[in-house]
Amino acid sequence: MRETGSNDIHEAMAGHSNYVGRFAPSPSGPLHLGSMLAALASYLDAKAAGGQWLVRIDDIDTPRNVDGAEEVILRTLEAHGLYWDGALTRQSERLDQYEAALAELAQKGLLFWCSCSRKSLRGNIYPGKCRQHTAHREDCAIRLRTPPGEVRWQERSGQAHSENVEKTVGDYVLKRRDGIFSYQLCVVVDDADSGINHIVRGDDLRITTGRQIQLTRLLGYPEATYLHIPTINSRSGHKLSKQTFAPGVDTQNPNQTLTTLMQLLGLVTPTNALHLSIEELLRIAIEQWRLVATEGRYQPTAIENFVGF
Numbered sequence: 001m002r003e004t005g006s007n008d009i010h011e012a013m014a015g016h017s018n019y020v021g022r023f024a025p026s027p028s029g030p031l032h033l034g035s036m037l038a039a040l041a042s043y044l045d046a047k048a049a050g051g052q053w054l055v056r057i058d059d060i061d062t063p064r065n066v067d068g069a070e071e072v073i074l075r076t077l078e079a080h081g082l083y084w085d086g087a088l089t090r091q092s093e094r095l096d097q098y099e100a101a102l103a104e105l106a107q108k109g110l111l112f113w114c115s116c117s118r119k120s121l122r123g124n125i126y127p128g129k130c131r132q133h134t135a136h137r138e139d140c141a142i143r144l145r146t147p148p149g150e151v152r153w154q155e156r157s158g159q160a161h162s163e164n165v166e167k168t169v170g171d172y173v174l175k176r177r178d179g180i181f182s183y184q185l186c187v188v189v190d191d192a193d194s195g196i197n198h199i200v201r202g203d204d205l206r207i208t209t210g211r212q213i214q215l216t217r218l219l220g221y222p223e224a225t226y227l228h229i230p231t232i233n234s235r236s237g238h239k240l241s242k243q244t245f246a247p248g249v250d251t252q253n254p255n256q257t258l259t260t261l262m263q264l265l266g267l268v269t270p271t272n273a274l275h276l277s278i279e280e281l282l283r284i285a286i287e288q289w290r291l292v293a294t295e296g297r298y299q300p301t302a303i304e305n306f307v308g309f
């Protein structure tokens with residue numbers, strides 16, 4: 001396991017609360033400006049609360065992992081002064097925990113083994129064909145027998161959300177036929193095991209929140225609070241992402257990048273931002289975040305219309 005380098009901000013701000021937050025990048029490419037925004041927002045939120053900020057590498061979907069991406073991601077965080085607390089974790093090293101969570105769901109009668117091909121389903125809500133197969137079968141995906149009813153939660157923005165997961169996604173896959181555990185299951189198990197109680201991440205993941213809260217409740221884990229920050233769009237109107245070939249953040253100009261990100265988050269930046277040390281700049285950002293975004297007050301409107309590169 002890899003430990004973070006120490007830095008003064010940690011010593012000054014850590015240990016004053018039970019806040020535990022995280023940034024969880026997938027190593028499928030370098031960090032682009034949109035993922036750095038999520039990294040910075042989650043870091044500032046944790047540090048403004050005197051909490052811990054963990055980093056987890058979401059490398060469960062092994063075919064999508066890119067060689068060397070993890071190293072580039074970690075170097076990029078460090079180049080911007082974003083040092084994580086404690087040991088880095090990787091999903092690829094936690095398969096036993098996911099298996100144990102599945103066993104628990106199976107024991108509750110909430111799983112079934114499904115042999116339907118993706119092609120036969122054509123992206124439709126699962127029609128329930130294999131629901132009666134509640135015991136292990138070879139060469140099958142494992143699906144959740146999604147319980148009926150609304151999953152309700154309130155986001156940090158104050159917005160109330162509700163999703164009837166049975167109707168929106170139906171019986172979703174928790175372990176693929178190729179043996180890979182699903183993102184939904186891993187994130188829920190990881191966050192619970194690490195004691196994550198505050199999740200700050202990009203808006204694009206809001207659509208996964210209903211499923212994740214549902215799984216959290218089915219497994220009897222404590223629930224985290226959610227703050228979804230807007231994503232950055234490219235000029236063509238698409239979210240910056242690896243799929244749209246958004247460029248990796250340049251590590252040569254960390255003050256410039258941090259200043260841009262602070263502005264995107266609606267924070268006031270000092271006029272001498274480019275001449276400050278990264279640590280001084282982050283301290284100012286933490287103070288600013290404390291003013292605009294402490295528990296319950298952040299209204300993520302500042303960057304809704306931001307157009308990037």
Ligand code: GLU
Nearest residue numbers: 024025026058187201205
């Ligand atoms: N690993 C996920 C991603 O890169 C994020 C996980 C999460 O924040 O829930 O999209």
